[in-house]
Amino acid sequence: MRIIPVILSALAFAAAGVGAYFAAGLTVSWIENSSATAVEKRLALEGFDWASVQTDGLKVVLEGEAASEALRFKALAAAGQIVEAARVIDNFTITDSRPPVAPKFSVEILRNDKSISLIGLVPTKADNANFKDRVARIAGDLPVADFLETADYPVPDAWSSVISYGLLALERLERSKISIGETQVEIEAIGESEAQKSKLLEELTRRAPADITSKIDISAPRPVITPFTLRFRITADGASFDACSADSPEAAVQILAAAKAAGLAEEAICRQGLGVPSPLWSKAATQAIAALAKLGGGSVTLSDADVTLTAPAGTDPTLFDTITSRLDGDLPEVFALNPILLVAPETPEDDAAIPEMVATLSPEGQVQIRGPVISPRAQRTLQTFAYAVFGSEDVYLSTKLQDNLPEGWMVRSLASLAGLSKLNSGIATVSPNAIDITGLTGRRSAKTDIAQILIDRLGDGAEFELEVTYLEELDPLARMLNGAECVAEITDLASQNKIKFEPGSATLDGDSRDTVQAIAEVFERCLEAPIEIGGHTDSQGREEMNLNLSKGRAEAVLTALRGARVKLKSLTAEGYGETQPIADNGTEEGREANRRIEFSLVTPATLEAPETQSETSDTATAEETSNE
Structure with missing residues (x-):
């Protein structure tokens, strides 16, 4: 009797299981159909009628041919707004018929004293082997790091021109960055001097191919100027610089503008360099030049932070005191003013007693030195110095002993010879009150160099006159052949x-x-x-x-x-x-x-x-x- 309830219970459980199975199936089918219908409506609403929707259980499978990658992602995003993104299966294909976009070809060449590096993307069909061989020849013993990659796309029309021009720049510039594009070349480099910078800039500009554009930036290291010197004079013949130093282009413009306001008529250049004693150098220089202009004559010398304002004999002492006092108060704190009011020298009764040393430098390098020295020891010192500067075979001395020479005569004589050595030819004259150096040179900075020598050895208050003429035919760089x-x-x-x-x-x-x-x-x-x-x-x-x-x-x-x-x-x-x-x-x-x-x-x-x-x-x- 007990077996009947057991059988009935088993049948009830079986019936319940079958009912649950069919109910679950109906539920899944309803969910599939409702999900597919909702996704189809959403895709149709947003215009993706090329997409079809299939279901696989709870998964929604999207199929169809998308016209582009962008449309594919938009369709997936639209479906993800209806069902969870994890349930969306992407079976789209892309039928974008547009040709692939060619990449931008470029090469960056980096060169320094230790190596050359090549970085970039180049066309596969370009003559890359020849390009690398030429780089290797230019490199010589330097290692070449090759990080170039290739892409099989058409070679740009101007590729041969930009590569050739880039290699020309690489040959000339030992420290450079050369950026080669499809139609342009950008060059950044450091030259050894201003003269070399000008020559390289002129050559690279002249030789740029007509079918490309070029951008050239060559800098030259600025020299260290010691002492940092400026000397400006106003005489009856006009205003002029014996030396002009500046720490920046802006400072040079300010100084030259002050000089023109003070009467400078000729073209002048301020040599730019390192070693300025204060960022306010240009301010001090312009104030000193303006003060000299108010005096109407004399000279102003800046040697590092020392400012010497010298007024000629006969200047009104009251005016001199007023101007120098005001300048002393206006100068930046680091600068110190030394005002000098010259007194007319007494004329000796016997003009022949006035000592004078004259050194003559011929264009062939021969030097003749005539004049008095105070002792045999001073005579040997003068000879030894002249031999060291000009060479023993090129020096002729005709000196005489004189015991009443002014104080510092030997130092002034040696300084004048050092200054004369900066010229191709010229005359240096030393007298009790001044040093006069005139001559010809093939170096644009010779006048400034001579002024720095005299100021450094004789002090800021040294009186000297420089008449130095630059001739291009004497300039060794100007006479070089391209x-x-x-x-x-x-x-x-x-x-x-x-x-x-x-x-x-x-x-x-x-x-x-x-x-x-x-x-x-x-x-x-x-x-x-x-x-x-x-x-x-x-x-x-x-x-x-x-x-x-x-x-x-x-x-x-x-x-x-x-x-x-x-x-x-x-x-x-x-x-x-x-x-x-x-x-x-x-x-x-x-x-x-x-x-x-x-x-x-x-x-x-x-x-x-x-x-x-x-x-x-x-x-x-x-x-x-x-x-x-």
Whole structure:
């Protein structure tokens, strides 16, 4: 009897389980249908009618072809507003037919004294191997860190020009950052001096290809000026600077403006450098110049923080005291004023008793020194100093002993010789009341340098007159040859001399060594420029043999020039064999002309297309003979 209740209970549980199963299925189906319907409505409302909705249990599967990645994400976001994002399954495909956007190609080259680094993205189809080879040649012994990546997209139209121009800048600038874009090159570099900065800026600007834009910023390290000096004079002939130093372009403008207001008519330059004693240097200088202008004559000298205002004899003492007192109160705290009112010297009864030393420097470097010294010891000191400054073979002394010389005579004489040594030619005259130095120079800073020497050795109150004239033809930098001028001069030399080799070899014969030495002397006057030594042969013999022989002969000339201490870093050698004839190989005269050495100025165009070099570069040719 007990088995019947057990069976009934089991049936009841089974019926309940079956009912629950069907109820759960109906619930899941309702949830699936309602989720799919709600998502479909949302997608249709937002315009995504290309998307279809499927359900897999509680998961909502989105399918369809999205026109872009952006539309795909928008559709997913719309579905995520209806159901939980974890329940959304993304089965979309992208049918964006737009071509991929090419990346921006660029190269950044960093160069310092220790290495060269290449960073950037370059086209796969560009001549990257040649680019890296040229960087390696420029680097020489420096390591090259290559971080370049490639992308297989079309090469930009101006890529060859920007790469060539960037490499030209890399050759010239030993400390630089060169940023190469698809159509522009930006150059930041440090030059060794203002003169080099100007030369490099002029050359890089002139040689920029027409199809690119360039931005060039070359800075030069400012020198340390010791002492930091300014000397301004007002005389009957007008106002002028003997020396002018400034710590910034703004300070130089302020000082020059004050000088013009005080009567300066000629062009003047304030040398900028480090070592200023106070940030208020320009304020002190302009105040001192303005005070001198109120006096109407004399000189003002600033040596570091010492200010010396000297008024000529005959100046109204009351006016002098008023102006100097006001200046003393106005000067910045760190500066100290030393006012000097000169007194007219007494004229001796015997004019012949006035001592005078005169030193003359000829353009050839010969120095003659005439005048009195106080003792034999002073005479030996003067001689030793002159020998040290000018050389013992170039000095002639004609001195006499005189025991009534003014105090400090020897120091003034030595200082004048030191100043004279800064000129190419000139005269230094030492008298009891002043030092006069006149002459010619090829250095723009010579006048300032002489003033600093005299002030440093004689003190701020030293009286001296400087009449120093700068001549460009005496300036060694101005007389240097640029690349085209260098090759042109070698052309003239090569037209009168021949570079010859021993038959069938790359060995220079004895006479040609003199020719190479003469060419080396021309290179000593050349600015840095990419110049190639090209070897050429006639068509006799095998082509490979001719190519190797021409290469060997070009390298032999390069080796000989290096042995003659030619310092150009971008001088290279290349062999072209018989590929670039300039005459008919069918005649002996033509073959003789084709056997030659050429010196060529390499331009950006020839760097990319060496096979057309003879047509696009300035060329100097020296004929060579051989028995090929």
